[in-house]
Amino acid sequence: MNHTVGRADGLAQTLALRIDQRLLLPGARLPSVREAARLHGLSPSTVVAAYDRLQAQGLVEARAQRGFFVRETRPAGNTPARSAARATAAAGPAPFDSLTLIRSLLRSEQQDSPAHGTLPLSWLDATPLRQALRAVLAPGQDALLLRYADPAGDPELRAVLAARLAEIGVHANADQLLTTVGATQALDLIAHSLAQPGDAVLVDEPGWPIEYARLTQAGLRLLPVARGPQGPDLAHMAQLIQQHRPRLYVTVSVLHNPTGHCLNLAQAHEVVRLCESGDTLIVEDDTYAAFAPAHSPRLAALDGLRRTLYVSGFAKILGAGLRVGYVAGAPALIARLTERKLVHELCSSAVLERALAHLLTRGGLRKQAERLQVRLQAARNRCARLAEQHGFEFAAPPQGLFGWLNTGVDSEQLAQALHPSGWASAPERLFSPSRRSGPHLRVNFASAQDARYWQALAKARDALR
Structure with a gap:
């Protein structure tokens, strides 16, 4: 019994951290009880207990026949779950909503993330x-x-x-x-x-x-x-x-x-x-x-x-x-x-x-741009091959720095599933002023060269399916 309680507390704290970091945005739907149980290797009853804790703390709300959703307005105060979230916030991957994205841009350790918006530092020449x-x-x-x-x-x-x-x-x-x-x-x-x-x-x-x-x-x-x-x-x-x-x-x-x-x-x-x-x-x-x-x-x-x-x-x-x-x-x-x-x-x-x-x-800028264009073309080609090998496709032929990757599943849930393995993602909901979710992720070609990222992405997608 105590073991089950501990697991429920652990899941509740993990989700509270994501809410506090705004990795889970207000209005976002939590995975269903069955999905969450499969993702986290827990029993459905443990997931229900964790969701009940979050609801009691005012972090989520239950909607009839629809599931659990992050509350639009988070309560003031200092609940145990939110205290734990703040204490461990620095250890997790950078969250990606409009304001926390700005902060993440200033964190040099995030420069090589597939979710990032700039070239890796190693590509630039000062x-x-x-x-x-x-x-x-x-x-x-x-x-x-x-x-x-x-x-x-x-x-x-x-x-x-x-x-x-x-x-x-x-x-x-x-x-x-x-x-x-x-x-x-x-x-x-x-x-x-x-x-x-x-x-x-x-x-x-x-x-x-x-x-x-x-x-x-x-x-x-x-x-x-x-x-x-x-x-x-x-x-x-x-x-x-x-x-x-x-x-x-x-x-x-x-x-x-x-x-x-x-x-x-x-x-x-x-x-x-x-x-x-x-x-x-x-x-x-x-x-x-x-x-x-x-x-x-x-x-x-x-x-x-x-x-x-x-x-x-x-x-x-x-x-x-x-x-x-x-x-x-x-x-x-x-x-x-x-x-x-x-x-x-x-x-x-x-x-x-x-x-x-x-x-x-x-002509210094022109020469640097030409060098980067050649390198970026090679990165796009590699990403296209990796995407195809793992059953993904880009919404349009890759060009520039970013690709709009169709994952075939809800990209926000996919980002949540990738979070524990350390990969930050930029799901479609982030880029929507109407806060609409969808199957797309923005992928930075220059920072998505690691085959392990695509393996983790495919594994998380298959679990969601």
Whole structure:
């Protein structure tokens, strides 16, 4: 009897930990009693006892004929299970919801996780950037250290960026460019400067959860547009624009995160047309531009930056320590963004921006991008083989950094099953503003080279089936 009680307490504490870490999100359905018994090697009665403990602590609720669900609002206080969860939280794999995902991005030990959003550290080379920093900090360059920078950004960098944008068909001059502390700040400036609390904003579903969090914290209403391997649901977008007159459409047009899809020319034209009909500003996030196929159409190029704000950065290709991003758009819109940057930040780093300009003008970034493209292509090929060997398939032909893997089972339950073996996963529910679950996982090709990951994934899937 005591043995059974101990096992029930252990399962309850494990699940409480996952709830406290937000690996199990509010509204998530726990595995059925039979499924949980099989997954954890326990008797059904032990699982029932564990679920009863969680319900008594207010962490889950029972719904008639449907099962047990994580409560939408977790109670205040310090229950024994939650105390144990906090005490052991640091030992478990990183949770993946919008806010805890941000924290996980700052944990270097998570860099090689298949759920992560960047290249592994071992793939990156800091030598070119180190050389560029030495060059701009040479004697005679003290002003870069001692004076405030231009609020709009380093003039040399903006000139270089304008030339790079012209290569992809986006034509901008200096007063149409604003540098920022990474692409993240550019997107934040847009959310707070060009929309008012209560405004509607179109977003892709699935899409980037940190962007959902950013827009929600700005008081904006999210209107999800279904986005699949074949692109956005244009008919649904037209309906939402007509009914809600959204202020913004925030999208990743090239190498969409998480599906890897790129808009074709016809789709891009239609998106521009629909947004123009509804007086909707397009926010084109091109964070993964360095990995993009050649000649990928950009919305900003088709629109001529009239109603499109183009956002990009360099953290994904040069390293997260280089917090330099930028936004290009119509002069009037850029002026409004510059005012907010001036009030909140004064300026960004003149040293980092000048070093980046130095690196770009000498071709260092281009060479690094070419090397990484070759390596990433090999990683995609290996992941495609491993997926096929273990009975999985990607929703679209692999390209870019991410693949949208169809597992054939509920991906959130699959992530829960993988958790004890130490593999963090990024299930479909994470990328859904409507918190909808599904069979897909986002897989980082560069960090999913270990065959043991695919073996564990297949084993967990088979157990769920």
